Amino acid sequence: SAVISQKPSRDICQRGTSLTIQCQVDSQVTMMFWYRQQPGQSLTLIATANQGSEATYESGFVIDKFPISRPNLTFSTLTVSNMSPEDSSIYLCSVASGSSYNEQFFGPGTRLTVL
Amino acid sequence: DQQVKQNSPSLSVQEGRISILNCDYTNSMFDYFLWYKKYPAEGPTFLISISSIKDKNEDGRFTVFLNKSAKHLSLHIVPSQPGDSAVYFCAASEGNNDMRFGAGTRLTVKP
Numbered sequence: 120s121a122v123i124s125q126k127p128s129r130d131i132c133q134r135g136t137s138l139t140i141q142c143q144v145d146s147q148v149t150m151m152f153w154y155r156q157q158p159g160q161s162l163t164l165i166a167t168a169n170q171g172s173e174a175t176y177e178s179g180f181v182i183d184k185f186p187i188s189r190p191n192l193t194f195s196t197l198t199v200s201n202m203s204p205e206d207s208s209i210y211l212c213s214v215a216s217g218s219s220y221n222e223q224f225f226g227p228g229t230r231l232t233v234l
Numbered sequence: 235d236q237q238v239k240q241n242s243p244s245l246s247v248q249e250g251r252i253s254i255l256n257c258d259y260t261n262s263m264f265d266y267f268l269w270y271k272k273y274p275a276e277g278p279t280f281l282i283s284i285s286s287i288k289d290k291n292e293d294g295r296f297t298v299f300l301n302k303s304a305k306h307l308s309l310h311i312v313p314s315q316p317g318d319s320a321v322y323f324c325a326a327s328e329g330n331n332d333m334r335f336g337a338g339t340r341l342t343v344k345p
Contacts, residue, residue: 225278
């Protein structure tokens with residue numbers, strides 16, 4: 120298993136601003152993922168971030184809104200840009216065990232509220 | 235397009251009794267299924283999984299059943315304990331493709 124930390128754990132932001140969420144893993148991992156969980160909804164994959172390549176975004180998510188960095192095998196950031204109240208959500212990063220997506224380990228999440 | 239559905243948002247069970255959490259899916263290509271448990275202010279943690287070549291997998295008090303013809307899986311917890319109170323997410327994947335999650339079921343185990 121992997122130990123994953125996220126910063127900040129929560130934040131309250133103003134409309135139109137941007138927030139960068141950090142994800143740190145205690146071991147080197149190839150695949151990292153960013154999810155969003157809106158109130159009462161399932162976890163939705165935003166993008167897959169592999170070190171050394173551009174992030175791959177899921178349908179409905181674009182790089183201009185959710186830019187991602189993956190500078191090394193233990194760290195990634197997700198920025199939520201030009202925020203609106205609809206971006207209020209829990210954002211989670213996860214890493215995959217081995218070479219498969221099948222079992223993932225999640226960070227504690229970042230609870231974002233946009234006013 | 236919600237490919238994985240958990241139709242019960244909540245479930246309440248008495249301590250010592252069985253908890254049964256249900257999950258339905260629509261994509262017949264899914265071949266790996268997982269259950270995650272989530273406590274408040276924590277990320278989901280992996281609980282148990284099952285491959286599509288099996289119909290049952292057991293780990294201590296937790297058993298997952300898979301009915302491929304019905305596209306249905308369930309998680310049984312017996313006996314249920316107050317510490318099992320959490321939100322349980324069902325997830326499914328096809329090969330090495332992305333996992334799809336259900337919306338979760340909040341389980342409350344009453345002492």
